[in-house]
Amino acid sequence: METTKTVREQILDHAISLMMLRGYNGFSYRDLSDLVGVKTSSIHYYFPSKDDLVLEAVHAYTREVQDAVKTIDAGLPAEGKLAKFAKMFGRTLGDGDHICLCGMLAADIETLPEPVRLAVQAFFKANEACLTQIFAEGASDGTLATSATPEQAARAFFAALQGAGLASRLFRTKSRLEEVEASFKLSKQK
Template sequence: MNRTKTSPTTPTVKEQLLDHAQRFLMTRGYNGFSYRDLAEQVGVKTSSIHYYFPAKEDLVLEAIKAYDALIKEGLAGIDEALPAAQKLALYARGFGRIAADGHRICLCGMLAADIETLPETVRVAVQRFFAYHEGWLARVLVQGVTEGSLTVTSSPDATARALFAGFQGSVMASRLFQAPTRLEEVVASVCGVA
């Protein structure tokens, strides 16, 4: 009989640590929490955290990896055959889920705000995250221009960078003003759908 150590409803200590670390990163940033904060949330000693993640850098890199995988899974679920405007709307809806409770910001967006205090490995991981999303958006913009559904006033790459910055900024503004509609306004300004 094939047995697993935990059931899907009982996360491991490591999974709990990553979950709480992601939440802290999205609400407080890199410098806004400590292993003591995590220990209190999970109910373990800080030495237990060091067992799984010897340094905060290790924890944050693993949190980025898990977050990135979840986001990419969502992007992979967007049907390639859809028109570009619909793809952008679905992409924005994913960002909307980040800000839905009004307190969280994109994990990598929050880390980007801390960029000067991040370890180099974390900085590189955040840059990779941004580059991936800007590339995805550029491909969708090219599709939209080709099919005639979108108009861009500069190169698709430059427009994608501006659009991703708009998404990131709208999530921050949504948190600031407790108004999730800020993200919908960014999407509507680009593709006429919300």
């Protein structure tokens, strides 16, 4: 049974989608008004300012991504966890026209209000922390190839995913993400 989303939830969903397509400066309350079918004053009721809306969108998106990360089977070897993480990240791309919300907002960093900038940084740090654990396990079980520390590998991998998301959008293909994951695996042929 599908539940109907509240106006507030619809506003957040559309705001996230628009930002994944256009960035912080690429949408307005008028755009949301048209999509949700309410007056802009109704949007201001829930989110007095665009900064309030964007901050809540980042928090909601972060919770959604972290909940998805928690579903990665802890019993998998590190290589399997890394593959699941990359596939989960790839789902955010939709049909190739979206990129990670926080990746898109990071590109707009100079125009973001301080609380949003800090929330975007927190998103990156949380994902890098998860990946650090995976790379530490991969070094221990011998399934992930890197000459860097687990922290460095995690930052490089997440940055590569973000960059691959941009390139995937540009070329309308998700193969760029698969290449990132494959570059950290040990060869099965020895």
